[in-house]
Amino acid sequence: MNDQPTLTRRAWCAAFAACLTVAVPMPALAEPDWCQIDDPAAWSSARAALIAAGQTDLTRIDCPAQGAPESLPPEIRLPMPCGRSMIFRRIDVPAATLLDQVDGRFGRVIDIDSETPQSVLSNSPWNAPVAGVFPQDSQGRALGSDRLDALSFRSFYLAKYELTQPQWLIHELGLFAVAAAADMHAGTEACGPFDAALSQMNLRQIEAKGGLSWFDAIEFGRSYMAWLLDLDRARLAEGQAPHLPWHQGATGYLRLPTEAEWEFAARGGAAHATAQSRGIVMHHVAGEDGQPPRMPMLDEICAMAPRSDSPRLAAVGTRLPNLFGLHDMLCNAEEIVLDLFRPTRPDGLGGQVGGVLTKGGSSLVLREANAVGRRSEAAALFTLQGEGRNPATGMRLAIAAPVFVGRRDQDTAPVEGMANAALEAGLMSARQALLEGGANADGDADSLSAELARLRQELGHRDLSREELQRQTDALQVEMDAMRVRVTEKDREALRFSIRSGIVTANLIDRIGRNIGLAMHELQRIETSDIALSGSGAEARNRIVARLRENEQRITEAYDLYLQVQSELAARPAPLVDSALRDVRGAFERDEARTMLPNLEMFVTHLADLRRQRGQITAAQRGAWLDALDATRAERATTYPQFH
Structure with a gap:
């Protein structure tokens, strides 16, 4: 489809010029309520808190305070013309050295028998490295060139929300081309056309912008970045801190995220970008009251498209965010990324480069089939009608920076162009460590x-x-x-270690499950005894319930590790892995660790299943394997159903 905007850029600019000729005075938007438009989830949360506290005056909502970009805070607010903003969340990538990366396992489990060829060739598993940009220590503090030895994370930023209609309107009106001057605030003459259009919108429902082409997305980021650079150059000349974060001696800049960056952020980070995570359809959300992250229902994270005569996207920020605080990573707009589409092969991404690649699925098409690993060739770059687009194609921006940047030590003023021997030394040291490690x-x-x-x-x-x-x-x-x-022996030892880890983990799952059964038996005894209503009985019950939750979480974490080991071994050459398995079996028999042999047999059976299925494990198999590993699981569910 070719869903061109209602007004062309030329028409908008003509309207803008006309409004400059006949000034339209508009009242300035109240600053405390900037977040109603630019951070709607935070505004709704603050308003709900006032209502819960019994407040009746809801005319002034306290918007969240934002940290200075220079300190790399978890959330950054970048200015836009006419008093608007764009909010970004920090995405942390673990890194002990400057060349560290996460080997992301992306895509999703494919059911070849029930999916279309296009779905299979778009969504099969693929791998890609992910690394951050801005260096931080273990406390999340920004690092200068002289403190890179304290590195614990490298981060990039991703917009908290999809691009909205008001933000796109700024671009369509050509306001990024106007100098970033003091008269660019809401209510001023230059912002008259924008304020007039904004006054006609439902500010309780800030909708995402759809119908974009890949070139639209690139142009929006380029125009916005040029406006921000004008602003930051003026601020630096006056001795003020820039709005954009800096990576040592280089300013950060806006661009579309890569596909790997997008999916890493959508899944919730390194712990959720593993091979076994491919079987998870939706991203996790934060648990309530200190509980661990949980898997949501679709409606909790996936907005419904509004009822309309023509296709429209939903309001942003109306559903729960993911673990990084990002909203609408599943559904609403199909988000355009920097990469172009490539098909998937059984061994990863193919070499053919195609059209516009989008992530996250849409609320307009196949809403119930959306998955965090979903990827689509949403449109061709060009059709006979022009640039490829559809009503659902939207975007969100990232903040990144170059690899080779100038030197800037801790707590010094931003300046470009200085030689950075410290960075080069850190990179070369990381390279040498990789070589010594077998890379x-x-x-x-x-x-x-x-x-x-x-x-x-x-x-x-x-x-x-x-x-x-x-x-x-x-x-x-x-x-x-x-x-x-040396290489072969090192590889064999790594395989033996992985196999031993998987078998020990299988044994641990069984032992934890048996302990849970004993705890449930004790809990049932307390609840059916005379002490159930006493203070000591309630205390004992609460202690056992807390232990049950803790052990259930331990089983979940152990099973994730078990699946990861299995997936990695299934991808290795079978003769090499089988040789390592024989070594481990022999070691168990020699070291009188025969109690582990049943776990080893089960481990071998699961590995054989995974090989036959080319490394893919279905949801049904995930459940069946866990029942087999946790031998008392079914018995607990039958005997103590009240505790499940």
């Missing part, structure tokens, strides 16, 4: 093989220095053989 070991062996072939060729064509060439050839052959032995 590119196969590549090194290949380079030695190439050198060996070259020397043998020279030996065959030259008579001069034959003895020296033979000596070099023999030395290289010895080095190459030794390297291959």
Whole structure:
């Protein structure tokens, strides 16, 4: 479909010029209520708190305070023309060195028998590395070039909400092209057309903007960034802090997120970007009253499209956010990312580059089938009608920065262009650590093989220095053989460790389950005894209930680890893994750890199932495997149904 905006850019600019000719005085929006338009979830929450407290005056809502971007706070508010804002949330990526990354496992489990070929070829599992940008220590404090040795996280920012209709209207009216001057506040002459249009909107329902092309999304980010740079240049000249966060000696900048960044953020971070997470349809949300994160119902995180004669997107921020505080990561707009679409193959992303890639699904089409790992070729870049788009294609921006940035030490003023030996030293140190850890070991062996072939060729064509060439050839052959032995043994030991971890985890799940059964028996005894209503009985009951919750969470975490080990082993060459399994079996038999052998047999059975299914585990299998590992699970559900 080609859902072009109602007014073209030229028409909007003409309207803008006309309103400058005949000034339309508009009252300024009250500053305390900026969040009603720009941070609607925070505004609704603050208003609900006032109502709960018995307040009757709801005319002034206290909007949330925002931290200084220089300190890399969890949330940043960037200004926009006419008193508007865009809110960003910080996305933390674990990193102990400057080259650390999370090997993200993305996509979702595919049911080949029930899905269309297009769905299978769009949504099968794929892997990609994810790394952050802005360096922080373990307390979340921003790091300068002189403190990179304290690194614990590197972060990027992602918009808290999808791009909204008011934010897009600023772009359509050409207000980013107007100098970032003092007269760009709400109620001023320059903002007359915008304020007039805003006054006609339902400010309790700030809708997402749809109908965008990939080029629209790029142009919006470019125009907004140019406006912010004008603003920050003026602020820095006056000795004020910039609005945008800086990465050492370089300003951060706006761009679309990559697909991997988007899905990493949508899932909730490194703990939810694992192979077993592919079987999870929706992202987690925060638990209530200190409880651990939980899996929501679809309606809790997926907005319903408004009833309308023409397709429209829903209001942003009306559903629960994910673990990073991001709203509408599932449903509402199909969010355009920086990458273009590539199909999925059984071994990951394919090489063919296609049209517009969107993430998160839509509230307009197949709402019930949305999944956090869903990806779509939502439109071609171009059709005969022009730039490709559909009514649901929207966007949200990210804040990132370059890799090679200038030096800027802790607590010094922002300045560009300084040599950054500290950054280069940190990057090279990280590279060396990776090499020593075995990274590119196969590549090194290949380079030695190439050198060996070259020397043998020279030996065959030259008579001069034959003895020296033979000596070099023999030395290289010895080095190459030794390297291959080291690499193979290191790989085998890593596999043995993974297998042992999986088997021990399986045994742990069974033991925790048995302890839960004993606790349920004790709880039932208390509730049916005379002490149930006494103070000591209530205290004992609360203590056991807390222990039950803790142990159930331990089983969930252990099972996640078990599935991750299985998924990683299923992706490795079967002969190599089977050899390591034989080593582990022999070690268990020699070390009199025979009690682990039943767990090992179950582990081998599950691995065989996963191999047959090319690494994919269905929701039904997830439940069946857990029932098998937690041997008393079914018995507990039958005997103590009141505690489930």
